Amino acid sequence: MINLLPPQRAAAIRYGRQNSTLRFWLLGAAGAVLGLVIILGSGWIYLDHQSRNLQKNINETNQQLQAENIDRVKADAKEITGDINVIDKVLGQEIHFSDLIQTIGSYMPPGAVLGSLSLSDQVSGALDLSANSIDYASAAQIAVNLSDQKDNLFSRVDIVNISCGSDPQKTYKCSATLRALFSQSAQTRFTGLASGDQL
Numbered sequence: 496m497i498n499l500l501p502p503q504r505a506a507a508i509r510y511g512r513q514n515s516t517l518r519f520w521l522l523g524a525a526g527a528v529l530g531l532v533i534i535l536g537s538g539w540i541y542l543d544h545q546s547r548n549l550q551k552n553i554n555e556t557n558q559q560l561q562a563e564n565i566d567r568v569k570a571d572a573k574e575i576t577g578d579i580n581v582i583d584k585v586l587g588q589e590i591h592f593s594d595l596i597q598t599i600g601s602y603m604p605p606g607a608v609l610g611s612l613s614l615s616d617q618v619s620g621a622l623d624l625s626a627n628s629i630d631y632a633s634a635a636q637i638a639v640n641l642s643d644q645k646d647n648l649f650s651r652v653d654i655v656n657i658s659c660g661s662d663p664q665k666t667y668k669c670s671a672t673l674r675a676l677f678s679q680s681a682q683t684r685f686t687g688l689a690s691g692d693q694l
Contacts, residue, residue: 598648599624602640606633608667620676623655627667631659636669641675649675 574632600609607628628634642652650674659669 599641602637602643602648603638604633604640605694606626606630607637608668608672622649622677623673624673625672626671628671629667631657631669634659634669637671638673641673647678647680650678651676 529598563680596612598608599612603609607626610627612622612624612626626634626637628637638652638654641649652673653673655672657669657671662668
């Protein structure tokens with residue numbers, strides 16, 4: 496084919512086609528850049544919205560915790576736990592007086608009765624007891640019976656005082672005061688303590 500167009504006209508047509516192609520690529524690149532800007536902007540707006548919602552939830556939770564006074568609840572719970580521990584310790588050291596009185600009563604010889612008993616310290620300390628008897632021998636026999644190692648109730652028994660009167664109206668003319676120290680096994684028998692614990 497013979498090109499009859501003048502060279503300037505042919506160059507203008509060729510440059511026009513190149514410009515058209517270049518314009519197409521420039522518009523495509525501009526569209527891609529615009530799409531990226533839209534995507535980045537949307538992502539930023541979404542993240543900002545999520546961040547605001549999260550901060551709002553955190554603030555609401557903090558306000559709710561402050562309204563419920565969680566620190567006071569924790570302090571109360573700690574105080575209650577401490578009280579429970581004290582109660583448990585006291586109950587663990589509780590002396591079973593009913594069992595103790597029955598056991599000591601079984602040691603009373605004929606002609607003697609238990610008058611009273613009191614702890615001078617704690618169960619690991621001394622026990623003061625008073626008894627009444629018909630005569631001096633019965634009063635002394637109380638100390639002998641309580642010292643019996645067979646049952647291992649007391650590790651040591653001392654007679655503090657024995658006094659006898661002559662009143663014919665009284666059946667039990669003598670009164671005895673004794674001091675006894677609990678044995679190790681008695682400490683665990685008459686309290687809630689485990690073996691080896693100390694009061």
